[in-house]
Amino acid sequence: MGTGNVSDQCTFNGIKLAGKVKVVDSFPDVRVKAVSSFPDVKVKKVSSFADDCGEWQFVDSFADFKIQYVDSFPDVEVAWVDSFPGLP
Template identity: 60%
Template sequence: MKKLLSFCLGILFTSTLVAGEVGSDCTFKGKKLSGKVQFVTSFPDFKVQIVDSFPDLKVQKVNSFPSDCGKWQEVTSFPDFKVQIVTSFPDIKVKYVDSFPGVP
């Protein structure tokens, strides 16, 4: 019984500490991870942690044509998705890059 309980608790804590995986089609939770993004403090589509290593997605900030995977154009209205920047318990981890955005 103790082994089963510790196994279940281990799975629970491990799954909450690891960020989600971005699909090879550049989607997460059914949302395409390119396009116009609005940074919010509440009610995001997903939470993002900015990291320097081992990202789930490499993101390039652009001013126009955010159509490729990982290219984000910041907007204040009519976003394709909303993101909240967090320091812990993210849905995905991203690294900002100057070139070659996308799934690592």
């Protein structure tokens, strides 16, 4: 189910949902809600080489895109996983 905002190429509004991510309080590229079931993307936190869909490396600078955690009206719903990240 999810929001349906993520394309088959694992993008949202042209932003590839992989790579270096910075968490911000305002002006995000993507508003994210963490869910336990029916996500748009399954996300794995990695420490390096965040190249594939759903692999996110959290950084403080030089991010590929910025996210803001929200409780309502998200752009993308994610589920945190330890293995097999990507589109469900």
